[in-house]
Amino acid sequence: xxxxAESFPxxxxxxxxxxxxxxxxxxxxxxxxxxxxGLEADLKTxxxxxxxxxxxxxxxxxxxxxxxxxxxxxxxxxxxEQVDFLLQDLFPSVIKIGAIGDRRMLQAxxxxxxxQRMDGVKVVVDTVLSSTSGASLFDMRGLAxxxxxxxxxxxxxxxxxxxxxxxxxxxTTEANAAAHLLxxxxxxxxxxxxxxxxxxxxxIDFLYHRRQVRNFSAPRIDTPHTHGTGCTLxxxxxxxxxxxxxxxxxxxxxxxxxxxxxxxxxxxxxGRGPLNFNATV
Ligand code: PXL
Numbered sequence: 001x002x003x004x005a006e007s008f009p010x011x012x013x014x015x016x017x018x019x020x021x022x023x024x025x026x027x028x029x030x031x032x033x034x035x036x037x038g039l040e041a042d043l044k045t046x047x048x049x050x051x052x053x054x055x056x057x058x059x060x061x062x063x064x065x066x067x068x069x070x071x072x073x074x075x076x077x078x079x080x081e082q083v084d085f086l087l088q089d090l091f092p093s094v095i096k097i098g099a100i101g102d103r104r105m106l107q108a109x110x111x112x113x114x115x116q117r118m119d120g121v122k123v124v125v126d127t128v129l130s131s132t133s134g135a136s137l138f139d140m141r142g143l144a145x146x147x148x149x150x151x152x153x154x155x156x157x158x159x160x161x162x163x164x165x166x167x168x169x170x171x172t173t174e175a176n177a178a179a180h181l182l183x184x185x186x187x188x189x190x191x192x193x194x195x196x197x198x199x200x201x202x203x204i205d206f207l208y209h210r211r212q213v214r215n216f217s218a219p220r221i222d223t224p225h226t227h228g229t230g231c232t233l234x235x236x237x238x239x240x241x242x243x244x245x246x247x248x249x250x251x252x253x254x255x256x257x258x259x260x261x262x263x264x265x266x267x268x269x270x271g272r273g274p275l276n277f278n279a280t281v
Contacts, residue, residue: 022052023242029098030059036274037228042235044277049239059101065269068135073101076108096238099128103142122155126234156191161198181208225265225273
C-alpha cells in the first residue's frame with residue numbers, strides 16, 4: 001500500500017448498503033486546470049469535508065502554478081441550462097460562488113439565485129475579482145451589480161484586502177479594518193470574512209457578523225505555495241455550513257484547515273503551487 005493511503009479518509013459511504021445521506025454543496029466557479037484553485041479546488045475541499053460536491057463552470061482559464069494566461073467566460077445560456085437541469089435532480093443546501101467572469105454571467109447567476117426554490121439555500125460568495133497573478137476574473141463594469149444585486153443574496157462574503165478595497169472604495173489597513181467592516185456591514189444581511197493574508201507581517205483576519213467584529217491572528221507561514229487559498233477557504237466554509245455549523249464555527253474550522261493545508265503543501269510546480277487538500281480538517 002502507498003504510505004499515503006493510510007491517511008485517506010474512508011468517507012461516509014457503506015461498502016454494503018446504500019450511501020449514508022451526504023449534504024450537497026454546489027460550486028459556481030472558474031476552472032483551473034492545475035487543480036489548485038477554482039472549481040477543482042472546491043471539489044477537492046468538499047470531498048475532504050465529507051460533503052457531496054457538484055460544480056457548474058462559469059469560465060475556463062489557461063493556467064499553471066506560475067499564473068493565469070487567458071480567461072474565457074462561458075456562455076450564460078448554457079450555464080443556466082446546466083444549472084436548471086442539474087437542480088431538477090440534485091439540490092444543494094449550500095452554493096459557493098467563485099469567479100464569475102463578466103456581467104452577463106453575473107445576470108444569469110442573479111436570475112438563478114432569485115428563483116423561489118433557492119430561498120433556503122445558503123450562498124457563500126468568494127469575491128474573486130482578480131487572480132493573485134493579476135489576470136482579470138471579473139469585468140469590473142459589473143461591480144455595481146455585483147455589490148447591489150449579488151451580495152444581498154449572500155449568507156457570507158469572503159473578500160481579501162484588495163477586493164474589500166474595491167467593494168468599499170477605500171483602502172483598508174489592519175488598524176481601520178474593524179471600522180470599515182462595521183460601516184460597510186451596516187444594514188447588510190450577510191457576514192463578511194476579511195482575509196488578511198495581504199496585510200504586511202503576520203496576517204490578521206476579521207469576521208464581521210451580527211454588528212460585531214472578531215479578529216483572528218496567527219504567524220505567517222513562509223512559503224510561496226498558496227495557490228487557491230481563497231477558493232479553498234470559501235469552499236471549506238461552505239462545506240462546514242452544509243454540515244450544520246453556525247457562521248463562526250464554520251469560519252474557525254475552515255481557517256484551521258487552510259492553515260494546515262498551506263503548512264503541509266506538497267511543493268508542486270515552479271510557481272505558486274497548490275495546498276495539501278488532504279490536510280486534517
Ligand atoms: O483564487 C482565485 C481564483 C478563482 N478561480 C479561478 C482561478 C483563481 C486564481 O487563479 O484561476 C478559476
